[in-house]
Amino acid sequence: MAGAIIENMSTKKLVIVGVILLLFQAFAFMVGGLIAPSPTTAVDYLAVKCVGKASHRQETKWFMPWGSNQCDKIQSFDEAVAKRIEANDIVFAVHIPMSNNEMSPWFQFILVMLQFDIAFKMTNQIKDGAIVNLDVKLAYRDDMVSEWNEMARSFEKRKLHCNFTFPKTYVNDGRFYTCDVLPFMEVGSVAHKYYLLNIRLPVNERKKINLGIGDIKDIHLVGIHQNGGFTKVWFAMKSFLTPSILIIMIWYWRRISLMNRPPVLLEKVIFALGISMTFINIPVEWFSVGFNWTWMLLFGDIRQGIFYSMLLSFWIIFCGEHLMVQGEAAEHWRHRGVQLTNPFYSIWASDVGTELALSFIILAGICACLYFLFLCFMVFQVFRNISGKRTSLPALSKARRLHYEVNQGHWHWGGHTVQVNSAFFTGIYGMWNLYVFAIMFLYAPSHKHYGDEQSSGQCITGIDEGVKSGENIQLTTTVTHVDGPTELYRMMGKEAQE
Numbered sequence: 001m002a003g004a005i006i007e008n009m010s011t012k013k014l015v016i017v018g019v020i021l022l023l024f025q026a027f028a029f030m031v032g033g034l035i036a037p038s039p040t041t042a043v044d045y046l047a048v049k050c051v052g053k054a055s056h057r058q059e060t061k062w063f064m065p066w067g068s069n070q071c072d073k074i075q076s077f078d079e080a081v082a083k084r085i086e087a088n089d090i091v092f093a094v095h096i097p098m099s100n101n102e103m104s105p106w107f108q109f110i111l112v113m114l115q116f117d118i119a120f121k122m123t124n125q126i127k128d129g130a131i132v133n134l135d136v137k138l139a140y141r142d143d144m145v146s147e148w149n150e151m152a153r154s155f156e157k158r159k160l161h162c163n164f165t166f167p168k169t170y171v172n173d174g175r176f177y178t179c180d181v182l183p184f185m186e187v188g189s190v191a192h193k194y195y196l197l198n199i200r201l202p203v204n205e206r207k208k209i210n211l212g213i214g215d216i217k218d219i220h221l222v223g224i225h226q227n228g229g230f231t232k233v234w235f236a237m238k239s240f241l242t243p244s245i246l247i248i249m250i251w252y253w254r255r256i257s258l259m260n261r262p263p264v265l266l267e268k269v270i271f272a273l274g275i276s277m278t279f280i281n282i283p284v285e286w287f288s289v290g291f292n293w294t295w296m297l298l299f300g301d302i303r304q305g306i307f308y309s310m311l312l313s314f315w316i317i318f319c320g321e322h323l324m325v326q327g328e329a330a331e332h333w334r335h336r337g338v339q340l341t342n343p344f345y346s347i348w349a350s351d352v353g354t355e356l357a358l359s360f361i362i363l364a365g366i367c368a369c370l371y372f373l374f375l376c377f378m379v380f381q382v383f384r385n386i387s388g389k390r391t392s393l394p395a396l397s398k399a400r401r402l403h404y405e406v407n408q409g410h411w412h413w414g415g416h417t418v419q420v421n422s423a424f425f426t427g428i429y430g431m432w433n434l435y436v437f438a439i440m441f442l443y444a445p446s447h448k449h450y451g452d453e454q455s456s457g458q459c460i461t462g463i464d465e466g467v468k469s470g471e472n473i474q475l476t477t478t479v480t481h482v483d484g485p486t487e488l489y490r491m492m493g494k495e496a497q498e
Helices: 011-035 054-058 077-082 228-257 265-281 296-331 351-387 420-442 460-468 487-497
Strands: 040-046 048-051 090-096 110-119 131-141 149-159 182-187 194-200 215-226 404-407 410-413 416-419
Touching: 011 228, 011 416, 011 420, 040 090, 048 077, 077 215, 090 215, 149 182, 215 228, 228 265, 228 420, 265 296, 265 420, 416 420
Parallel strands: none
Antiparallel strands: 040 215, 048 090, 090 194, 110 182, 110 215, 131 149, 131 194, 404 410, 410 416
């Protein structure tokens, strides 16, 4: 029975395949580094303090920070005290984007982070475990004259994490705390041109709401969205890679179906891995440009989860069969959706959620390192088993030193600018596709036939005739036999070990 293609390839052909894959990998990095712009853009917004009676909270009134219908503004809370304006009557208004700009569906998402400017006061210090209560509303419109349409409304809580690096004395009154950035909002589809945020910090002494949170002076928001130019390059890559993986997947299964036996478990898992990679590649994001698909981020997480699950299944089964084959030679077979309805929800807002998210991130990092080391070990094993001893390569000529400057996610390389972050995204994405492509190609059944017969019950004399006819006999320990290892397989395995 014929083995996999990787088992029958000569060293020369294997090196050629490896070089071709490396060239495509380099091209994937170059697409992001030289063609695509930076993946995301971060814009800092300073919330404008508008004055609005607390009775308006349950109404449809919206407060604009600028423009023809801008709200009545105050510059500071000291001005509010002088005018006898209560804290419940102050609305922090933020318009996304800034004036004379507009959002685009090519931006794909909006991620907003929040940070408070809190001044120290001996009479109003931040208590341990202080929690800020936020009454927030989000609206949208597609031109500058129409009415705002409510998109979401929520009452949120965020725990303050602030440090004061000076002695807490009256001398240091007015100095600012150093506070961590807090997660605030995430919108999975940028279907409209303009967005408006209205934020209140309601105070209720009886219910102890927003007490002990310090003297808040300002609210800063950082809006992060994907760059339209990067989105177009990303979509182009997905559109190109989808048919590539689909074609190799069909080719792989066709070779499986030509075998005179049913596919084994490992072959089924490899095919499922190809399906999951195709599922990731299908550029359904094209539709998000024309439709308000707020679930795109959740859908992307689901697709990645399916792919990584299939990848894990592949390696578990591959390693299991690898260990099983090694064992048979020695033992002879004896032994990323609450945000769909509430964009202000964040897992980072609670202590338990933060610890859980950090645990998953740390665990993912550890698993990624272990997986990389294991992958390097497996590649080394494959090349050692197939290639054997290799002649030493001629010494390479000394390469000219390249002088470059690293600056905010990109390199200045002579007269060119290399976007490091974009190159990372496109390179890793291309790497996964090449990885799946290589697995399906190299582990597809080979059409080379050894001997005049292919059945597992082939007699030894038939093999001897095949040898006399000039055919090369190659025995491997990775061929899975339905009825267990044959006697010839045992004898040859023992001789190989000796």
